Amino acid sequence: SLKQSIPCAMPKFQRQATHANESDILQLIDERFEELEETVALARLIPQIHDRLFDVEQMLKRLEAAGPEVKKGPQWSESEPPARIVMPEDDETTAWEPHVELQTRSEVDMKDVPTGLSPRSMAAHSPAKRKSKKITEISREKMSDVNEEILDTQTNEYYSFGESTWDLVMFIGTGALGPFGSFQTLLLAVVNVLMQVVFVAIAYFNFTKPDVDETSVEDALRWRRASGHSMWSYSEVSKESLAERVCKLDKSLEQSGIQVALYENIEKYLKSGTSGLEGYFTGQVLCIVALICWYLMVAKELSHALALLRGVLAMPTGPTRIDTRENPFTKAIHYRLRCVAFRRKVFSTVLFGYRMLAAGVLVFVGTFFLVYTVSVTELILNAVALGIILDIDDLLFDALATTPGRHLVHQLDALPMPSLPRVRGADAKSVFMSIGIPCLTILVYVSMLGPFVGTLQEVSLAMCGGNLGFVWNVDKRRVVLMAPTVGGGWEDQDATKVYAVEEGERIGHGLEQADAKYGVWLSDVSLVGDLTTLS
16 A cells, blocks of 8 residues: 555554634635735736837827827727726725625726736735635634534544653654764763752651651650640749740740740641631641642643653664655754664653653652741742652753754644543543542541541640649649749849849940949859859
């Protein structure tokens, strides 16, 4: 058959790609046809113009022979000659409608053409010009209302090569990249794999276990019952227990800084003390959004990997060959992949398998990474960091790919792909992704995020739940003494002490010790303790 006789024949399902600028191309074709029609029309009028000039020359000779009494000027007919019509300018788009009906025949009688016309306007009287239709008009006539059947029939799938290391890897050893270009591209692919492996390993061994778990609840209870209300942790200045100051996020604490940071992150995540619209935008909601975005990024990566594999496998098997062609309108050179060797198809399948495995591991590690992040700020940064891991191949291509390699993937025509099964306008891939991503998100919420949020609530309750305004102490008889705290110590401080401390802050900065008015300065720190005990 003819297909068998032609090496690397294109598959049956390949059709001309539908470009976004098709209307511009059709408009350009119309303009070219208009120029050709004007040229042809003027060429057809040349013989008639020659005859017209010959007739005028004969009339002038007869006038000279007849004498002065004969009417001057050529007599076209017994009726009045056609009126002179003012034509629009050549660059105007408004069509000219003649007042005189012209004959519909293959040639134009020069008597019917008004005088004073430009060559472009004279070309408008060509029969071909009047009868021909523009390409865009023909295209509009062929169009009909788009329905499900038409769209399903005319929809074709193509894979467009992009700025990715994985796309460029497919052309290693083809001769288009050259030996050094192929080696550099192979090196980029190896670096890409190593960077992904390093990230996955670090994330797996460090971020797959939560920082806040059941032991954190027990630790919070121990802290509160041992230090949170202990008399030795009571502040004489603020007149509050340590638990009160921690739960108020008092940044002046000299101890329990870990508890303050933990409780602050938990409260920003849960927003348990807020009401109204703000109470709905919690860290839990942010985590769900981050998970969905992460799954969508992985789905995009898988979609590109699958499209590349489908496009390569759909190509005819044979020695890998890339043809060149020139766009007749833009004069740009494009490349077309005509054949793909069997070994390269096997390599493409192996590459797709690796990308599938990497995507699965990244989904697993990224899910733990996002779910077990308590800080809202770190949650946003972690989501961005995960996206960068998937874009390593693009970053390597943009930074280190060779110039011929960039040109090759930019100018390569899209690969046609066999369409996936479609049912009532929905294809298998979109349906699978639309169902799989929500189901995976719900599964993660039920099994991981929901219990983790419950643990955070328990830790928050253990640290700051119930009564906070009391302290305890044990005397020598092992009797537990308890007393309430009144608070408000910051407002009831001795004014003399406050002034003395403020005065001490200015010593050496415009004030000398001898000029102090509210405090007595001693020569050694030990004397301060001794004199306080003696007093």
